[in-house]
Amino acid sequence: MNRNDEILKELESRRNYGHGIENFRAYLRSIGNPQQGLRCIHVAGTNGKGSTVNFVRSILQEAHYRVGSFTSPYLETHYDRIRINNINIEAETFRDYYDRYYEGWYAYELSSFEIDTVIAFLYFADQDVDLSIIEAGIGGRFDCTNVIMPLCSVITNIGLDHVEYLGDHVEAIAWQKGGIIKEGIPLVTAEKRPSCLAVFQDICTQKHAPMISVKPIGHIEKRNNELYFEYDGLPIHLKSGALYQSENCACAVETCQLLRNHYGIALDDKQIQGGLFQAQWPGRFEVVWTDPMIVLDGAHNVAGIEALCASIADMKKSRVLFAACEDKDSDAMLRCLCNTHHDIIVSQFDYFRSQSAHQLAEHFPVTIAEDYRKIIQKAFRDPSMPLIITGSLYFISEVRGYLKQLKE
Numbered sequence: 578m579n580r581n582d583e584i585l586k587e588l589e590s591r592r593n594y595g596h597g598i599e600n601f602r603a604y605l606r607s608i609g610n611p612q613q614g615l616r617c618i619h620v621a622g623t624n625g626k627g628s629t630v631n632f633v634r635s636i637l638q639e640a641h642y643r644v645g646s647f648t649s650p651y652l653e654t655h656y657d658r659i660r661i662n663n664i665n666i667e668a669e670t671f672r673d674y675y676d677r678y679y680e681g682w683y684a685y686e687l688s689s690f691e692i693d694t695v696i697a698f699l700y701f702a703d704q705d706v707d708l709s710i711i712e713a714g715i716g717g718r719f720d721c722t723n724v725i726m727p728l729c730s731v732i733t734n735i736g737l738d739h740v741e742y743l744g745d746h747v748e749a750i751a752w753q754k755g756g757i758i759k760e761g762i763p764l765v766t767a768e769k770r771p772s773c774l775a776v777f778q779d780i781c782t783q784k785h786a787p788m789i790s791v792k793p794i795g796h797i798e799k800r801n802n803e804l805y806f807e808y809d810g811l812p813i814h815l816k817s818g819a820l821y822q823s824e825n826c827a828c829a830v831e832t833c834q835l836l837r838n839h840y841g842i843a844l845d846d847k848q849i850q851g852g853l854f855q856a857q858w859p860g861r862f863e864v865v866w867t868d869p870m871i872v873l874d875g876a877h878n879v880a881g882i883e884a885l886c887a888s889i890a891d892m893k894k895s896r897v898l899f900a901a902c903e904d905k906d907s908d909a910m911l912r913c914l915c916n917t918h919h920d921i922i923v924s925q926f927d928y929f930r931s932q933s934a935h936q937l938a939e940h941f942p943v944t945i946a947e948d949y950r951k952i953i954q955k956a957f958r959d960p961s962m963p964l965i966i967t968g969s970l971y972f973i974s975e976v977r978g979y980l981k982q983l984k985e
Contacts, residue, residue, distance in 0.1 A: 581668045584675050585655055588689040595688030601721045604685040605695070608678065611702040615645075617725045618832060621713035621754045622733030624881050625767070625825040628858050629733050630710045631663075632829030636852030637708055637836075638662050640844035645701035645709040647722075649690065652859045652974045653981075659697045666700055674699055690714055691721045708842075718756020728840050730757045730786075731832055732766045733825060735773045736880035751776040760784045763835055767791040767828040789835065791827040799891065802864060809834075811846055814854050819862030819874070821884035826853055860973045862888060865980055869960035870895075871953070873977065875970040877901070882910040885967055886917055895963035896920045898952050900972040901937065902930040910968075911941045919965070924949040926972045950979060 578586070595601070605612060618633060620626050627648045637644045644662055651657045659666040674696045682692050701709045711727070713720045735751045751773040758764050758780045766788065768774060774790070781788040797806035802818035808827050815822055833849055836842035857863070860875040862885075876885040889895070897919045901907040914921050922944040923937040934945045946952050949966075953976075956964040966976055 580676075581672050584672055588655070588692060591687070591689040591692070593688070594686050595691055595721070596686055598719050598721055598723060600685055601687070601691055601694075602724055604681060604687060604691075605698075605724060607681060607685075608695075611695075612698040612725050614702050615698065615709045615725065616707070617727040618708065618710045618729055618731060618836075619713065619722065619725055619727040619757050620710060620731040620733070621717040621720075621757050622731070622768075623736035623750070623754075624878065624884070625733040625821065625828070626712045628822060628825040628861050629731060629828045629832075630712050631858040632826055632853060632856050633710055633832050634663065635856035636829060636833045636844065636849050637842070639852035639855065640842070640848040642707040642842070643704075645697070645704070645706040646712075647694065647697040647701075647709070648712045649693070649714060650970055650974070652970070652977060658693055659700055661701070661704055661706060666696070670700065671696060688721075694721050708836075713754075713757060716750075716753040716756070718753050720757075723757055726759060727757075727762060729763045729765060729832060729835050730759065731828060732757070732764065732768060732777065733828055734766075734768045734880070735770065736878060748772050748776055752780075755780040758784050758786050761786055763787045763789060763839070765789045765791070765828060765831045765835060767824045789831055791824065791831055794823050794827055797823055811850065813850060816854060816857060817862050818864075819884070819888045821888065822862065829853070860970060860977065865977070869956045870963040871956060871980070872963065872965045873973050874965065874967045875973045876910075876967045877905065877969050879906055879909045879913070882913045882967070885965075886913055889917065889919065889965060892919075892963065894918055894920070895965055896922060896952065896956070897965045897967060898922045898924055898946070898949060899937070900924045900926050900934075900949065900968040901932050902928070902969045902971065903932050904930065905932075905969070907932060907937055908940065911937065911943065915941055915943070920944065922946050922952055924952065924972075926969070926975045928969075928971045928975070931969070931972070949976065953979070953983075 634644045634646045646660050656665040713722045732754050735747050795807040804815040863873045876882045923934045924946045925931050925934045934947050938945045
């Protein structure tokens with residue numbers, strides 16, 4: 578095992594470490610607060626965080642800015658969490674940061690996510706990026722990323738996920754996510770529920786922070802698995818057939834307009850349109866094969882599955898391959914999938930929190946496939962029927978790796 582593999586194994590063992598945000602702040606002070614020199618956008622929400630980060634990154638990159646982005650979880654390699662202009666941090670660079678700073682991480686007993694966050698801060702500061710887009714982990718208020726002072730805060734939406742940590746109703750979760758709102762710093766949100774917006778507005782009023790809500794999306798049309806619509810008078814074309822991406826896109830447009838109008842970020846409408854068209858986000862309604870058509874969509878909670886079902890409502894009958902982690906409301910997710918006209922197959926994957934296919938199938942008229950590879954192989958034998966692969970992002974990551982092997 579080489580040093581990089583040893584580091585990733587050590588990180589995996591530290592998932593449940595960490596002593597809260599104040600301990601993390603103390604550690605950052607001990608190394609000179611590298612995050613304080615970054616010009617940041619902070620993105621939280623239940624779904625759509627990664628896509629929104631990617632849209633904003635692509636727009637700013639189209640306008641010739643050098644942009645750092647920090648997202649989670651990874652899809653292909655641990656290093657794709659930390660990127661500059663969509664290029665992963667080098668494994669050797671990650672290793673150098675780890676070996677240089679690890680004594681402090683052990684002294685403060687940082688978690689693996691906190692360590693990734695520190696490396697992102699250090700890397701972006703050392704590389705002198707123009708802007709950094711930081712995706713929150715779970716929640717927001719007590720998340721370790723909430724040590725930054727951003728140019729703006731973004732909350733994509735609120736749904737019932739991680740209820741054991743964040744609360745069992747949407748208003749409680751909105752309060753947790755709303756914890757990223759800072760004194761005088763604008764909030765952009767695509768959330769629609771009046772009760773959640775009221776929570777955000779209360780926090781914004783207390784913090785003297787303006788709140789900007791996404792406007793209605795007009796004339797949305799899906800053609801050849803791509804979206805065409807209008808937002809705030811701007812015609813937009815996305816290389817995605819996922820209807821839910823229009824909301825994430827709108828959130829990104831509002832964020833970039835705010836950066837342009839209030840922070841002197843130079844970009845024009847053509848760069849916004851071009852950045853959105855160029856943006857592609859792995860694992861989010863990603864067409865990874867065309868014959869047969871295979872789509873990967875990391876719909877890992879109820880709201881995500883509902884959004885996926887809306888996006889495939891106009892597709893001809895297809896197979897849907899689903900797997901989920903044990904801490905998810907898989908019954909509600911499967912009820913939604915079973916209400917579609919598609920064949921539903923449940924499976925499992927190589928992860929300690931994966932539900933077994935038999936657990937998932939217990940109350941539903943679905944097909945069980947313990948080995949998801951057999952369903953993918955079946956798709957190649959019968960290319961006339963599209964295959965939608967969805968559920969846990971860890972499942973999507975494993976499937977992507979398998980499909981990559983097949984291509985090679």
